[in-house]
Amino acid sequence: MAYAFSSGYIVLLLAFGIGPMVYAVYLAFTKAGEFVGFDNFANVVDDFRFKPAVIHVASFVAIWVVTLIVFVVLLALVVHSIRVRWLSSTSRFLFYIPGALAGAASVMLWLFMLNPSVSPVSSLLTQLGFENFVEVVAQPNLPVIFTVIAFWTGAGGWIIIMFGALNNIPNEVMEAARIDGAGAVKTALHIQIPLLKKWIAYMGIIALASGTQLFVEPKILSTATRGTVPKDYSLNQLAYVFAFGPQSDFNGSAAISVMLLVVAMGLAAFFVFRGGLFDRH
Amino acid sequence: MTATSSGSATRADSAFAPARWLGRAFVVVLIAFFTVFFVIPLVWILLAPTKSETGLNRLNGESSLSFGSFGQLAENWHTLVTFQDGVIFTWLGNSVLYTGIALLITLVVTIPAGYALGLMKFKLRRTLLALTLMVMLIPNTALVLPIFLEMNAVNLVGTPWAVILPFSFFPFGVYLTYIYFSTAISHDLLDAARVDGAGELTVFRRIAMPLATPVIALVGFFTFVTNWNNYFLPFVMVQGRKSPIQVGLAELISSTPAFNPTNVTTLTISLPQLALATLISVAPVLIVFLFSQRFLVSGLTAGATKG
Numbered sequence: 001m002a003y004a005f006s007s008g009y010i011v012l013l014l015a016f017g018i019g020p021m022v023y024a025v026y027l028a029f030t031k032a033g034e035f036v037g038f039d040n041f042a043n044v045v046d047d048f049r050f051k052p053a054v055i056h057v058a059s060f061v062a063i064w065v066v067t068l069i070v071f072v073v074l075l076a077l078v079v080h081s082i083r084v085r086w087l088s089s090t091s092r093f094l095f096y097i098p099g100a101l102a103g104a105a106s107v108m109l110w111l112f113m114l115n116p117s118v119s120p121v122s123s124l125l126t127q128l129g130f131e132n133f134v135e136v137v138a139q140p141n142l143p144v145i146f147t148v149i150a151f152w153t154g155a156g157g158w159i160i161i162m163f164g165a166l167n168n169i170p171n172e173v174m175e176a177a178r179i180d181g182a183g184a185v186k187t188a189l190h191i192q193i194p195l196l197k198k199w200i201a202y203m204g205i206i207a208l209a210s211g212t213q214l215f216v217e218p219k220i221l222s223t224a225t226r227g228t229v230p231k232d233y234s235l236n237q238l239a240y241v242f243a244f245g246p247q248s249d250f251n252g253s254a255a256i257s258v259m260l261l262v263v264a265m266g267l268a269a270f271f272v273f274r275g276g277l278f279d280r281h
Numbered sequence: 282m283t284a285t286s287s288g289s290a291t292r293a294d295s296a297f298a299p300a301r302w303l304g305r306a307f308v309v310v311l312i313a314f315f316t317v318f319f320v321i322p323l324v325w326i327l328l329a330p331t332k333s334e335t336g337l338n339r340l341n342g343e344s345s346l347s348f349g350s351f352g353q354l355a356e357n358w359h360t361l362v363t364f365q366d367g368v369i370f371t372w373l374g375n376s377v378l379y380t381g382i383a384l385l386i387t388l389v390v391t392i393p394a395g396y397a398l399g400l401m402k403f404k405l406r407r408t409l410l411a412l413t414l415m416v417m418l419i420p421n422t423a424l425v426l427p428i429f430l431e432m433n434a435v436n437l438v439g440t441p442w443a444v445i446l447p448f449s450f451f452p453f454g455v456y457l458t459y460i461y462f463s464t465a466i467s468h469d470l471l472d473a474a475r476v477d478g479a480g481e482l483t484v485f486r487r488i489a490m491p492l493a494t495p496v497i498a499l500v501g502f503f504t505f506v507t508n509w510n511n512y513f514l515p516f517v518m519v520q521g522r523k524s525p526i527q528v529g530l531a532e533l534i535s536s537t538p539a540f541n542p543t544n545v546t547t548l549t550i551s552l553p554q555l556a557l558a559t560l561i562s563v564a565p566v567l568i569v570f571l572f573s574q575r576f577l578v579s580g581l582t583a584g585a586t587k588g
Contacts, residue, residue, distance in 0.1 A: 001401070001481045001482075002397040002402070002403035002406070002481075003397075003403065003405075005393040005397035005401070005481075005485070006394040006397045006398065006409065008389065008390035008393070008394065009393075009394035009455055010394075012390060012446075012449060013409075013413070013416065013450065013452070015446070015450070016424070016428055016446065016447045016450040017412070017416040017424070017450060018412070018416075019431055020424055020427035020430070020431045021424070021427060023427060023430060023431045024426070024427035024431075027430055071315075074311070075311070078308050078311055078312060079312070081308065082308070082312075091312060091316060094316055094319055094320055095315065095319050097319070097567075097570060098319055098323065099570070100506070100563055100567045100569075101510075101563050101567075102506075102510050103510035103511065103512045104510070104512040104527040104528070104531050104562075105510070105527065105530065105559050105563045108530060108531070108534075108555070108559045109322050109326055109559060110322070111534075111540075112325070112326075112552070112556065113322055113325070117338050117339075118337050118338055118339075118552060120321055120322075120325050121321070152318070152319065152322065156319065183300070184304060205418075206418070206420075209418070209420050209423075210420040212420075213420045213422035213423055215422055215512075215513050216512045216513060219531075220531050220534070223531060223534050223535065224540045225540075226540075226541060236422060236425075236426070236513075240517070243426065243429070243430070244517075250430055250433075253426055253430070254426070254430060256426075257423070257427050260423055261427070264419045264420060264423045265415065265419060268414070268415050268416075268419050269415065271418055272411060272414045272415055272418070
């Protein structure tokens, strides 16, 4: 009976979870149906576009994960310290709404925000020395720009989750700290942040995993700048170009996907098997 | 004892008064800065469609955060909806179709699966749970190209099913339902019902389903929002007039002279019209967000405390 209840889900899990992974691995190790070992991987890694893409993704991920952790924890602590209830819930909600635009729409919106001729903060952009849109989205600025976009859409949800975790700290613990004369900063550093560690690690890992998958931001910027942002800027874009470009090399594309999957699965497995957060048995 | 501790607390308070004041100022500045950061772009996108291209570029001296006019809004709307015979409605219709059918399938498949995982004993339970957690923690973009390659092998690329079926697979929903059922319904109650001779189907229908409304809403909300805003998967699966609105939106850039001056077609999209299209593309999600404000701010919190 339990299998009847879960059968629909099991079919989907096999078809769109396990199946694609297995098939991608099969394609990555074969060429025209024949086993070729690591040839496809070697081809991809030797490709002149591979190393730049790795560097682009790595520099974005580094800036993104650090920024997310520092500001989400800071903002959650500060919002949590606000005693006025409506002020606290309003600010949480305002931080969260941009999440409604996650994906293509937020990148479109930031095309405008980063364009000095229409941006509401154009004076800030000109002060930083940018005269026009193409100057703003010059390659060295991209990791920071993608971080700003991702933070704008994604931080609010995390702030709410951290806020919930802060609420879970027993009142007696906080009370004891106050009686000992610990100020807000000391309480945060010695009590709240250590108790949030699990959630911070969880957020860091999810952010790391999704960061390596960078696609929609550079894809849309590439269209909007007619190639100033290259169409193979990130690894997922490169995998796309392999499959859909003139080479139409599905095996190479699968090889890149498998590498990205290994990273994502490694991070996921670390969490599932290290237990802790999801251990409920 | 009480006197000493409260006495020292007061001393600490007065000794650190300037520090306290500084701390307050820091909180105010920080909250103000981030509120501006999160809100200004939203205010801008609400105002931009009421302007002409000249107004948006501030060539007539307008501030970028001012209201243009309703006349201009109507004009932008008209140009946008007549662009390529109203292709924007085709895209919106596709989005509704893809996310709608996927939502139904997700709920029909997810709720019983979460119930089985949470409240029934079976051999593959742990395996299924571990697989669900794994796949749930993998970003869904990581599976897009592998799913494309698979769909390509079975000749489904280009059909609506290539979008709908992957959209229907939502392991996070199964995880939420599993958590919900295993904490909200007591095993004793179920066992009592089972002893009374009720079949598993009856137990599910009579006991679990009436209690399931909150988790159905939660799963529905997350799957709708995720799928509606998904760009990468439909981008590789369906093209042109079969695209959902998010993919269509990005296609509009190529018809916007401000980004593509070399564009030679006569029918073009101006920047305010592009802003309007962006706003329309997320309107359904934005509305869902506004109406579920209370549930979101507390709902996610409750989700977080489950860990």
